[in-house]
Amino acid sequence: MISRLSAIAFNTFREAVRDRVLYNFVLFVLLLVATAPLFGQISIGLERLILINVGLSAMSLFGIVIAIFVGIGLVSKEIDKKTLYTILSRPVRRWEFIAGKYLGLVMTLAVNATFMTAGFYLTLLVTAHQLTRADAGLLAAIYFIILQFFIITALTLLFSSFSTPIFSAIFSFALFVIGTFAEDLRNFAAMSDGAGKWLVTGVVYLVPNFSALNVISQVSHDVPVSGSLILYNTLYAVLYSAAATAAAVLIFERRNLK
Amino acid sequence: MNAIEILGLTKSYLTGFLRNKPKPALQPLHLTIQEGETFGFLGPNGAGKTTTLKLLMGIVFPTSGSARILGHHFHDPGIKKQIGFLPEQPYFYDYLSASELLDYYAQLSGVPKDERRKRIALLLERTGLADAGKKQLRKFSKGMLQRVGIAQAIIHDPKIVFLDEPMSGLDPIGRREIRELILSLKKDGKTVFFSTHILSDAEALCDRVAVIHKGVLRGIGVVEDLKSQTEDKSEVVWQGAHALAAVASLLSESNVAGEVARGVVRGQDLDLLLEKLRREQTRLISVTPLHGTLEDYFVAHTTDQEAVQG
Numbered sequence: 001m002i003s004r005l006s007a008i009a010f011n012t013f014r015e016a017v018r019d020r021v022l023y024n025f026v027l028f029v030l031l032l033v034a035t036a037p038l039f040g041q042i043s044i045g046l047e048r049l050i051l052i053n054v055g056l057s058a059m060s061l062f063g064i065v066i067a068i069f070v071g072i073g074l075v076s077k078e079i080d081k082k083t084l085y086t087i088l089s090r091p092v093r094r095w096e097f098i099a100g101k102y103l104g105l106v107m108t109l110a111v112n113a114t115f116m117t118a119g120f121y122l123t124l125l126v127t128a129h130q131l132t133r134a135d136a137g138l139l140a141a142i143y144f145i146i147l148q149f150f151i152i153t154a155l156t157l158l159f160s161s162f163s164t165p166i167f168s169a170i171f172s173f174a175l176f177v178i179g180t181f182a183e184d185l186r187n188f189a190a191m192s193d194g195a196g197k198w199l200v201t202g203v204v205y206l207v208p209n210f211s212a213l214n215v216i217s218q219v220s221h222d223v224p225v226s227g228s229l230i231l232y233n234t235l236y237a238v239l240y241s242a243a244a245t246a247a248a249v250l251i252f253e254r255r256n257l258k
Numbered sequence: 259m260n261a262i263e264i265l266g267l268t269k270s271y272l273t274g275f276l277r278n279k280p281k282p283a284l285q286p287l288h289l290t291i292q293e294g295e296t297f298g299f300l301g302p303n304g305a306g307k308t309t310t311l312k313l314l315m316g317i318v319f320p321t322s323g324s325a326r327i328l329g330h331h332f333h334d335p336g337i338k339k340q341i342g343f344l345p346e347q348p349y350f351y352d353y354l355s356a357s358e359l360l361d362y363y364a365q366l367s368g369v370p371k372d373e374r375r376k377r378i379a380l381l382l383e384r385t386g387l388a389d390a391g392k393k394q395l396r397k398f399s400k401g402m403l404q405r406v407g408i409a410q411a412i413i414h415d416p417k418i419v420f421l422d423e424p425m426s427g428l429d430p431i432g433r434r435e436i437r438e439l440i441l442s443l444k445k446d447g448k449t450v451f452f453s454t455h456i457l458s459d460a461e462a463l464c465d466r467v468a469v470i471h472k473g474v475l476r477g478i479g480v481v482e483d484l485k486s487q488t489e490d491k492s493e494v495v496w497q498g499a500h501a502l503a504a505v506a507s508l509l510s511e512s513n514v515a516g517e518v519a520r521g522v523v524r525g526q527d528l529d530l531l532l533e534k535l536r537r538e539q540t541r542l543i544s545v546t547p548l549h550g551t552l553e554d555y556f557v558a559h560t561t562d563q564e565a566v567q568g
């Protein structure tokens with residue numbers, strides 16, 4: 001089982017690498033490094049703040065977009081091109097295929113994020129001429145960004161298990177946008193009353209909580225991220241992705257392939 | 259032991275926007291294939307060949323019925339190590355090289371690492387791809403891809419090999435290469451189940467064939483037996499074209515070249531024809547029995563007229 005899962009994951013990763021998906025980090029780094037001197041001209045204290053906000057937000061958005069665009073084709077491409085036939089005629093369970101594809105894309109995104117992080121720190125070094133202890137605190141924000149990738153990949157996989165690639169992309173991106181306001185929605189649901197309250201609350205809690213996973217502005221002001229939030233977010237991301245992937249598997253198990 | 263037992267597999271695809279219109283693709287199919295047999299599954303396009311193979315591979319689920327492979331339920335994952343499958347008009351991950359592809363598939367089939375290296379080298383050699391092993395599949399010709407397809411189907415040394423239209427879309431050389439590969443599988447004692455609409459290939463390779471049309475099994479048997487079930491006819495050639503008018507009603511086809519006439523007659527009418535020709539004062543040149551071909555059998559069993567009767 002493990003060897004089949006890792007074979008599928010590794011092949012997914014290899015496809016992304018050879019498809020040059022990973023090379024967008026080069027673009028990211030080049031853009032940041034090229035524009036870095038501009039930040040320096042604004043004002044001394046502000047430059048770091050802006051660089052962190054712009055850099056980390058871009059890293060998150062880049063990754064989300066790659067997760068969605070690779071994610072929608074993850075399974076549908078293998079169905080359309082019938083490569084799945086030669087996999088399902090082997091001792092591979094359908095859930096192993098889905099889980100392997102999921103892990104492969106998450107691995108791709110994590111490697112991608114690692115390269116982007118290196119480029120980001122390089123830019124910090126270029127602008128400030130040194131790295132401080134406070135800069136290490138940014139890693140928590142980057143870790144949360146990777147957790148976002150876990151969730152959005154699982155959701156994309158779930159949508160693509162029953163809908164077309166275009167709709168899957170739209171649904172996933174819409175949920176990402178809505179999810180960045182999850183905290184506001186939860187507060188709103190708590191204020192509502194009457195019979196609908198439980199329903200509204202239930203629906204709101206289904207929305208992935210991307211706002212808790214976004215601590216960019218907090219770390220840009222050097223406010224440390226608490227250990228309990230790291231633990232809570234890790235558990236949340238793992239459980240949420242597992243549930244979404246499991247739902248994708250349940251749908252896929254019953255599907256007649258074209 | 260039976261290699262494959264198909265026990266009434268039936269498939270209706272649900273079509274339409276709401277997926278509520280059933281489209282029957284396979285009527286209850288019963289078929290048993292022995293171990294070591296090379297079995298041809300014949301039928302025109304749309305007959306239900308691919309559907310049958312997809313059902314057997316667990317790619318689509320049957321509306322009813324079941325199947326057993328080497329005595330096990332066909333969805334049993336344990337049995338998958340013993341089967342190999344080449345889909346119709348296959349496409350493979352074109353960013354991989356042939357040896358990377360074979361390695362991936364062998365891993366999925368649970369072949370240990372040392373074994374994999376040996377098998378890959380052996381199969382690249384055997385399929386004539388030894389020189390192209392490192393090349394990306396996007397640079398492969400159709401014939402080479404088909405050979406890679408056979409290699410991936412047998413990389414884990416399965417007992418049964420399923421091939422869906424392995425020769426279609428290939429040039430004559432490509433077809434011959436695939437033919438020879440199938441013959442070599444047969445020599446290795448593998449059970450080969452392949453679908454085709456190319457009758458000469460079936461005739462050259464198969465121990466037995468089945469003919470399917472519109473999802474219904476129309477006939478099954480040894481190729482020679484099926485041929486002999488086709489109508490027995492004779493070709494008669496005589497001198498004296500004037501007699502043609504008198505015997506035309508007995509002939510299924512006829513033509514004339516100068517004074518020499520030629521006609522094809524059904525076995526039961528042969529005596530009557532010869533009698534009439536004698537009375538018309540013609541000179542008999544030859545009578546040749548015509549053997550049925552697999553094509554005759556195929557055509558007779560896959561025309562719609564037959565479908566109404568059958």
Ligand SMILES: Nc1ncnc2c1ncn2[C@@H]1O[C@H](COP(=O)(O)OP(=O)(O)O)[C@@H](O)[C@H]1O
Nearest residue numbers: 258271273281283302303304305306307308309
């Ligand atoms: N996914 C599908 N949805 C609806 N109808 C299908 C599907 N696949 C095949 N069919 C129909 O089922 C019948 C049998 O098709 P198929 O098994 O592909 O035939 P063959 O392989 O013998 O050419 C055809 O009429 C075809 O149109």
Ligand SMILES: [Mg+2]
Nearest residue numbers: 307308309346
């Ligand atoms: Mg077909």
